[in-house]
Amino acid sequence: MSDVSAVTSDPATNGEGTRRSRPAILVVDDEPAVLAAVARDLRRGFGERHRILRAGSGAEALEILRELRTRGDQVALLIADQRMPGMAGTAYLVEARKLFPEARRVLLTAYADTEAAIAAINEVALDFYLLKPWDPPEEQLYPVLEDLLTTWEAGAALEAGGLRVIGHRFSKDSHDLRDFLARNRVPARWLDVERDAEARALLKVTGVADDRLPVALLEDGTVLERPTVLELAERVGGLTVTPAEEHYDLVIVGGGPAGLAAAVYGASEGLRTIMVERQAPGGQAGQSSRIENYLGFPVGLSGSDLARRGTDQARRLGAELLTVRDAVALRVEGAGRIVELSGGATLSASCVLVASGVSYNQMTAPGFPELTGAGVYYGAAMTEARACERQQVVVIGGANSAGQAAVHFAGFANKVTMLVRSTVARSMSHYLIEQLAALPNVEILEGTEAVAVHADAGRLRHLDVRHADGTVAPMEVDACFVFIGAAPRTDWLAGTVARDELGFILAGPVVREHGWPLQRDPALLETSVPGVYVAGDVRARSIKRVASAVGEGSMAVSLMHEYLAGA
Structure with a gap:
């Protein structure tokens, strides 16, 4: 029997007196005794913060998830037994992920199912698998789930932040603010002035003109027009921008x-x-x-x-x-x-x-400098991933960072094309090469390079690709992510600390030849300055x-x- 009725029967009250539902934990197992025991342990450990819902099959659980999604409720954790008739746990989690992609996913397995659980790590982006039984739960169950729930809560807090930033998606200044807030895990909501009606309404209320974007609306009512990253950092809570001691x-x-x-x-x-x-x-x-x-x-x-x-x-x-x-x-x-x-x-x-x-090294080919932040991004730029849904994405580079980005963007974009000057086998880990080969919407073009990018209305539209045979052909693209090697950030040490010809810092015995001032030997990681x-x-x-x-x-x-x- 499923807990469909529980979807509508477990409200909680927030500090303002309004009614809202606690995030749900949904557990699925076809054995009633096991299901009851799991639900009991979950209620004892997490019942104060989460609703514990249960279902006796994958099909019943999916019905619960569809109702939760219709109601706009949150699901923090999905727990499923692997061996269930009709729909195995991994098959259920594949479908559940489509409804609640941000929920953490856990598979319950017997020792004999360990191989299936490890395979599910890649198949359903599994977060953890638990071997039954887990006695005592205080040692074997609760620490694992607490860690997963803490991770989910951190992401949910970012989505529900009171700080709002309004701007243009294809604006470098807007991108810089979004990226800063996301990477520093500052709770904030991003509103695209071209897509979100709420953004237009807020601009009308605040009287901010389009040419003053991006704008940050702080929780205390303050409106910051075209703020720098430092100005925003000084106003949001949780960040320290001045030292406490001398x-x-x-x-x-x-x-x-x-x-x-x-x-x-x-x-x-x-x-x-x-x-x-x-x-x-x-x-x-x-x-x-x-x-x-x-x-x-x-x-x-x-x-x-x-x-x-x-x-x-x-x-x-x-x-x-x-x-x-x-x-x-x-x-x-x-x-x-x-x-x-x-x-x-x-x-x-x-x-x-x-x-x-x-x-990351910067592309110098025509168009790249001008379109940085307006369709061209350096590094994974995770803030742009959701905006790439159903779009054409290009990843330039063939090392691990490029491969990881391609795998991630493949979950959003219609197609991801990797442009690799040599071969991926030269610089990418084998596990990533296998993952990319299994993704139907990822194409790897080896022996290719981007020689120019072109814009329309201030945003990236297509790029010119030189292929291995020397021909150049245009490629339509909505976003381009660049991973073409990196340079050390050491210019600030010039004349003080010894560096090699590329700017990397020398350390250990070698610095004796570069002005080491003491008689003792330098330590293994010590620079030319003791x-x-x-x-x-x-x-x-x-x-x-x-x-x-x-x-x-x-x-x-x-x-x-x-x-x-x-x-």
Whole structure:
């Protein structure tokens, strides 16, 4: 028997006295005793925050989901047994995902079904699989589901934010604001002035003219016309843009995996730690739609989720995170290391970790500079994914970041075309190549490159593609995402820290040949300036992987303790 009646019988009251439904958890199992036991455990662990609905088959569960969607209710978690007559759990989750794509998905399996569960990770973007039985639930069930629900709630909060931004989709200024808010996980709603009637109505009420877009409407009623990212950051809650202290044990420049790892380890080991990030925590990895080869996450995780987890962990342990500030210079004053920031502020430190990462190389072919943010984007630009629904998308590049983006956009776009100068086998992981080959709406054109892009009414319309035989042909496109290598962000260290010919920072024994001033040997990750360390992609000859960046960030903190003990 299904819980269809429960869809309409479990209201909750919010703080304003209006009635609304709690987000639902829907569990499906064909064995009544097992279903009752699962529902009991779920009510005990999550009943205060969520409605627990149940169904005895996949078909009944889909009926419940259709009714929930019709009512506009939220579904946070879908739990399904794999072995069910008529419709297996994986088949049900495929259909359920179409109705509630943002809901977390969990498969209940016996030990003998482990292979099916692992296969479902790719088939239905499974978030987790649980082996039955899970006794006690406090250890085997609740921690897993709590983590999944926390992830869902973080995304739901972003969608329901009181901050509203109105602008044009194909506007660089609008894109920059949207991207900043999304990557910093600031709850906000985006309203396209050309598509959303609500946007036009709000502009009429506020009296803002079209030539003053984008506009941000804050929760306190303030209207910001054409704000910069820094101006918006200073007004929204939850972001720190000015340091709390004058001196720190450790200043970390860059908030990618290496910087976040150093912030976690530095703060946990008692160092007064501050991390400076010019855009948003997560760095380049934070823009990844899916990281599937990071140890300990068998179903993978998004770069955004990795950044959120790392940021929360660092803050909980006492690290200070400074957002929308960029390091512009480094000075040495005796035992002190002074980091100069954009806007004129400075940070004094005993040790500095440079984890500033890399920036995507820019296309210089005709049209690309002018259309950046207006159809041409660098990196995955996850804020644009939903806007690509039923459109033609081009991904330029053939490494893992390009492949991950293509897989993600394939879930929205009619067609995704990858333009690869050589071959994907040269620089892409095997698991990604297999995923791309299985997607019917992804086409990989090897030996090709984009030589120009063309606009109409200020937005991207088509690009010229040179094929392997030298011919050039036009290709219609609605959005183009570029991943053509990256350059280190180290210009601010010129003349202070030794770098190689490409700008990557030298570290370890090699810096003895580049002005190392002490008799002791430099530490493995120490730069040519004692007490200044480097970690992650910005280090010369680094391994460009999330796991290695995290390892270097944590290792750098251990080396700093040795430096401080001998200082």
